[in-house]
Amino acid sequence: MHELGIAGYLIEVAEQHLQRVPHGTVRRLVVRIGEMAGVNPDSLDFAFECLSKGTGVDGARLEVERVPLSVECDACGRRSPVADYVFRCAACGAETVRIASGREMEFVAIDADDPEEVTGAPD
């Protein structure tokens, strides 16, 4: 249920950026969510839809890039995917692994219409 707070923060950060950068209509907000991040993309999408009404990103689509869970092995240095949340190196079986990806919870970019195009300027 903290997706609501995260969606609120997302909108706040987006509006701060949009104040500084000339832009046309905002089409998409791109976020990156790891497989093991404590965020449900559907809940985040729903919260975003509710909270964005009447803001500078009203009507924009939330695009979620999922990042699979992977670990890097301290023993052999190789990187391997994690299946079923079993944290072992798939290459050498060592338990001394660190999470390499899958914990992401990032606001990547805002996709808006080009302000030049909006004002009708030539290419």
Next chain:
Amino acid sequence: MHLIDVQTGLLADNDAVAAENREMLAKRGIYAVNVMSAPGAGKTSLLERLLPLLAARWRVAVIEGDIVGSADAERLAKLGLPVEQINTGGACHLDARMVHHGVHEVVHGPSDVLVFENVGNLVCPAEFDLGEDDAVMLLSVTEGHDKPKKYPLMFRRAGLLVLNKVDLLAMTDFSVEVAVAAARDVHPGIEVIKTSCRTGEGIADVAAWVEGRIAAKHGRAAPPPPPPPKAG
């Protein structure tokens, strides 16, 4: 098309305040532990048993998180320790900003150890760093041994898993072996202590674990002189 680069963490706000909390605590050499579990796993009962053991050697303060009410804070205040109640007003977890004021109070007081008792929830608290040194989680045997597979993040984050209510094991189908193996799939290094807050089993082991962590984090193996006895 016009891409505006943002590149910021969605929890950047929380993480920044958590870092501030951690720095304030580190400066004063205060060890902080974040205690998390599902509702009813026995966090407050564990603290009622554990904190008197710790308070014999360390000055302990508690920040208590609940959605509403002060029942748990009242229980812990009976131990004669400073307890600050935080009501999250519906939020399902403590976050760094909610506890920031409490941390501020604690670092200006005479404390060695700060205990955060989080809101009962196996999901959200795991994602919100408070600025603690260690996360401890409780799993009670009545919840079932499959929980590490279902709530991996919480088990991944915790340094210590307390298996509570072991006095009820005979009445459940809970397998300690299955639970521990599942927890160690998610977090190979996790330590496990079996406890019962009714019989007192394992509580001294949890106290010893915490004291070991205090020593490890701050190089303070020898405790300070015991605090003066408090009324009540």
